[in-house]
Amino acid sequence: MRILDLETPAVVIDLAKVRANLARAQAHADTHGLKLRPHIKTHKLPLFANMQCEMGAIGITCQKVGEAEVMADAGLTDIFIPYNILGAAKLNRLLALHKRVTLSVTADSAVTIAGYAKHFTDPERPLPVLVECDTGMGRCGVQTVEEVVTLAKQIDAATGLRFEGLMTYPPRGEPEKVERWLADAIAALGESGLAVNTVSNGGSPDFYRAEQVTSATEHRPGTYIYSDRMQVAFGHGTLEDCAFTVLATVVSRPTDNRAIIDAGSKALAADTAPVPGHGHIVEYPDAVIGALSEEHGIVDLSNCAAKPEIGDKVRIIPNHVCPVSNLYDAVNIVEGDRVTETLVVAARSRLT
Amino acid sequence: MRILDLETPAVVIDLAKVRANLARAQAHADTHGLKLRPHIKTHKLPLFANMQCEMGAIGITCQKVGEAEVMADAGLTDIFIPYNILGAAKLNRLLALHKRVTLSVTADSAVTIAGYAKHFTDPERPLPVLVECDTGMGRCGVQTVEEVVTLAKQIDAATGLRFEGLMTYPPRGEPEKVERWLADAIAALGESGLAVNTVSNGGSPDFYRAEQVTSATEHRPGTYIYSDRMQVAFGHGTLEDCAFTVLATVVSRPTDNRAIIDAGSKALAADTAPVPGHGHIVEYPDAVIGALSEEHGIVDLSNCAAKPEIGDKVRIIPNHVCPVSNLYDAVNIVEGDRVTETLVVAARSRLT
Secondary structure (H helix, E strand, O other), X not given: OEHHHOOOOEEEEEHHHHHHHHHHHHHHHHHOOOEEOOEOOOOOOHHHHHHHHHOOOOOEEOOOHHXXXXXXXXXXXXXXEOOOOOOHHHHHHHHHHHOOOEEEEEEOOHHHHHHHHHHOOOOOOOEEEEEEEOOOOOOOOEOOHHHHHHHHHXXXXXXXXXXXXXXXXXXXXXXXXXXXXXXXXHHHHHHOOOOXXXXXXXXXXXXXXHHXXXXXXXXXXXXXXXXXXXXXXXXXXXXXXXXXXXXXXXXXXXXXXXXXXXXXXXXXXOOOEOEOOOOEEOOOOOOEXXXXXXXXXXXXXXXXXXXXXOOOEEEEEOOOXXXXXXXXXXXXXXXXXXXXXXXXXXXXXXXX | OEHHHOOOOEEEEEHHHHHHHHHHHHHHHHHOOOEEOOEOOOOOOHHHHHHHHHOOOOOEEOOOHHHHHHHHHOOOOEEEEOOOOOOHHHHHHHHHHHOOOEEEEEEOOHHHHHHHHHHOOOOOOOEEXXXXXXOOOOOOOEOOHHHHHHHHHHHHHOOOEEEEEEEOOOOOOOHHHHHHHHHHHHHHHHHOOOOOOEEEEEOOOOHXXXXXXXXXXXXXXXXXXXXXXXXXXXXXXXXXXXOEEEEEEEEXXXXXXXXXXXXXXXXXXXXOEOEOXXXXXXXXXXXXXXXXOOOXXXXXXXXXXXXXXXXXXXXXXOOOHHXXXXXXXXXXXXXXXXXXXXXXXXXXXXXX
């Protein structure tokens, strides 16, 4: 089957571009002695998680226990869940996972650690726990070095837990600030006799200067596998590097300068980017997807010399690719213009 | 099972509120002699589509052929797809559907009508086609009354098609303008000897003044079944009428005025509303969900007298409920605080 034979809207993933994006990132990590632990939230596909590990990643990152279960079922063996996991149901599932893969998690509160300590009690197979640090993102994470030490001690004191190190999801573009925060924490932990094995940093936006956070031992980029308009706007590669596109059909041309495509917010997601519009139309780079309804994209053709006709198919690079993956039950892998495989997005909507 | 026993994030739908919302809308339609043809894009559940019809709706509206297939499988018998359906694959599926349910569709171009005419050729069972009119929304639809007449004649001339009438998705708050547009078109069609059986108007925002568009014979509201913050902001009922909430857990309290919940853009969708924040927290009405990551909601508690603790569960009314439904494989029906049923969102992600 050829790409243009697909019913629309449909996701088309260029395998050669995926491989190139993965190779480039792995080389960057290797050059700087950083371990790579890709975040699978972007693709949610066992095929690509395994490919990332085969190319040199030390393991993967999942945001949800349910995602980790899917990846463990698919043969992934080293999974980090950088999340506060709470409640008996999730902790029991986490314990079951811990029995079959190398697992690690985070905590930013005594409550979270107490939950882990209650469910994980085997000193022979302790659960590694990293303390999450808010280095400026303003999301989760402890606010001070003193809190880091307090929580690390609590972890260290629990029979079935092991203090593994620090984790942060950093603010974009502030590596010096992140480095200072983490270095202070490591020094304070050292004074308390607590060794830091792992310092896990994250995010695709700053991945290509991840080495500036010198205390980090590993990085967890997600979006880099596909890239998207947002990554390109941040200066990472070009639109040609974007491996993930949504194929859509022009279903209406109500006026000379308006086209309607069959991809709306349920096909492209509603995330905005620091560039105009709701996606980049590859064949009509001057077109602007000015608004989305749920199943309609409203395209302004004012700046286009050539204009599409009703029935034409176009490919769209999303603003932010991660929530788009999550909207499709299946995606199509292509080599050149041939569809070589249709993959179920196995970890899609594993919300718990 | 009680609501608070659900793993989070989870969708909780209050059955009594659904029934009340449906009854109120049906009564409004009945009072004004309007037929009700609810849009199932909001709930994507056969149970509720059937309930809508049992309460008086004449049929349902689907936006995608795939949604219509699911609903036909579930026993729905009268389905309108107000969309330009293009391409041999979709048209063959449409033909198969036409053989088992009462189907109708729209077109706003000669190209779309030619596609219908090529696939539907049985004069004994013609496909009813409505001409879509752009009455001011600026999405699909013909721009002039002359185009309406031209397309209606093209439909009328096709052996296997029947000109059924007009369809519009109107601009919000401009019923006079919509009425004028449609009345002009009906008059012009009359002069050409073309009868208009159905004039289908749409949208929840203006449903409670739908009667102001006097030429409309039916209305296609969607969101009214659940309601959401956007509908309340538009003046339709109160937050207490909102039947659909997302149950989430507070997973972190990094600072005195910040809480993090385990519902981000993959659980609440990213649509904005004309009110601050990304959803209304029922238990903490003064809290503001100021930002969403994919799996984190960042909540500002500055204005809250009481504040939640880590592990607490809260219920969130979404800004726009339709894309939220679409993120979950299953939803939970509740009566009081008891979960009575968990339903697969059968028409979710039927994108083609």
